[in-house]
Amino acid sequence: MFQSERTMRRKFESARREAEIATRSKSEFLAAITQEIRTPMTGVIGMAKLLQTSELDEQQQDATDVISGSANAVLALVEDVQDFSRLESGSVNLEKKSLNPRQLMDGVLELLTIQANQHNVTLSGFVSPDVPNRILGDEVRLRQILIKLAANALRHTRDGDVNLLIELVEDDGKQAVLRFH
Numbered sequence: 001m002f003q004s005e006r007t008m009r010r011k012f013e014s015a016r017r018e019a020e021i022a023t024r025s026k027s028e029f030l031a032a033i034t035q036e037i038r039t040p041m042t043g044v045i046g047m048a049k050l051l052q053t054s055e056l057d058e059q060q061q062d063a064t065d066v067i068s069g070s071a072n073a074v075l076a077l078v079e080d081v082q083d084f085s086r087l088e089s090g091s092v093n094l095e096k097k098s099l100n101p102r103q104l105m106d107g108v109l110e111l112l113t114i115q116a117n118q119h120n121v122t123l124s125g126f127v128s129p130d131v132p133n134r135i136l137g138d139e140v141r142l143r144q145i146l147i148k149l150a151a152n153a154l155r156h157t158r159d160g161d162v163n164l165l166i167e168l169v170e171d172d173g174k175q176a177v178l179r180f181h
């Protein structure tokens with residue numbers, strides 16, 4: 001019985017190591033391929049922006065807008081895959097720095113106002129009054145999440161409203177849990 005248990009443990013450990021190697025290989029592959037896609041997409045986006053500033057007739061302008069929008073959508077997808085592969089590989093290090101949720105919200109709204117106006121959408125944000133003025137967190141990651149959340153909502157909304165909300169879920173005096181939606 002002990003021999004059988006040892007054999008099973010060895011098989012389990014071997015399978016676990018193989019799974020870790022496969023996951024690491026997949027993450028490395030995703031990181032490499034997305035970087036290879038990202039580089040030319042950045043060039044396509046740059047050239048589309050350059051075209052948009054030149055004198056084009058209406059049909060050419062529409063075509064250039066489609067190129068630009070499509071390239072940005074592919075780039076956003078590539079960045080999502082990169083983020084996923086970083087998370088899966090454990091290579092994301094979250095920072096704990098003091099940040100102001102209200103200033104974070106204002107910055108995101110300012111950044112996305114032009115996109116909202118292009119879609120004829122009213123973009124607004126609300127930070128609940130009970131949310132602390134200072135929290136410890138990763139401002140870069142939180143901004144990235146809020147931008148992706150709002151940009152996704154804007155992409156799927158025409159002639160309406162998109163509202164970003166930050167609410168306090170729990171606060172025990174030492175740690176606050178916030179909901180971003």
